[in-house]
Amino acid sequence: MKKGFVAFLLILFLLEGSVFQLLLPQAWGSTFVVIPQLVVSGIIVISLYLPKRYVLMFAFSFGLLHDIVYGPAWGVTAFTLAAVAYGTYLLANHFPPFVWIVGVAIVLGQCCYTLLVYGWYRLFGFTNMPFLFSFMTHIVPTLAFNAISAYPIFRFIHYVYMKKRNRQVVFDTIIR
Numbered sequence: 135m136k137k138g139f140v141a142f143l144l145i146l147f148l149l150e151g152s153v154f155q156l157l158l159p160q161a162w163g164s165t166f167v168v169i170p171q172l173v174v175s176g177i178i179v180i181s182l183y184l185p186k187r188y189v190l191m192f193a194f195s196f197g198l199l200h201d202i203v204y205g206p207a208w209g210v211t212a213f214t215l216a217a218v219a220y221g222t223y224l225l226a227n228h229f230p231p232f233v234w235i236v237g238v239a240i241v242l243g244q245c246c247y248t249l250l251v252y253g254w255y256r257l258f259g260f261t262n263m264p265f266l267f268s269f270m271t272h273i274v275p276t277l278a279f280n281a282i283s284a285y286p287i288f289r290f291i292h293y294v295y296m297k298k299r300n301r302q303v304v305f306d307t308i309i310r
Contacts, residue, residue, distance in 0.1 A: 143176050
């Protein structure tokens with residue numbers, strides 16, 4: 135099951151870097167910039183179901199992959215994604231994975247991730263954009279897009295996890 139999640143996250147990584155770049159508003163000349171963060175949504179949802187060691191390993195690995203391929207510095211996204219995944223994992227221990235709780239967790243996780251990455255880039259001098267302008271033209275459209283696109287990701291991961299879980303329960307009862 136964990137190999138399937140890695141393959142799914144890799145597909146999300148490839149989609150956010152290729153297909154979605156042609157469909158976003160900035161490709162059509164809009165002043166709003168949407169940054170697809172499908173892997174972040176996938177990591178947040180996976181952190182609701184898997185143990186902590188797998189969540190942190192997946193988050194750091196895919197964050198480092200994102201830094202190597204797209205980032206101006208190594209470690210910014212890896213650290214931020216691992217911190218957001220750990221925070222979501224801690225939140226998941228207190229609440230069951232209902233749809234509305236997952237939605238709130240995804241919105242909070244995406245918001246924390248986006249603000250932390252902006253803060254790191256501002257700290258290291260990779261961007262000089264003022265916060266209010268960045269918030270209105272980059273962060274809000276990005277959060278809206280990622281919150282909407284996270285629902286199919288949640289449904290797929292939830293379906294795969296429940297299918298595997300139900301199969302294990304049936305198998306365990308047959309053996310006993």
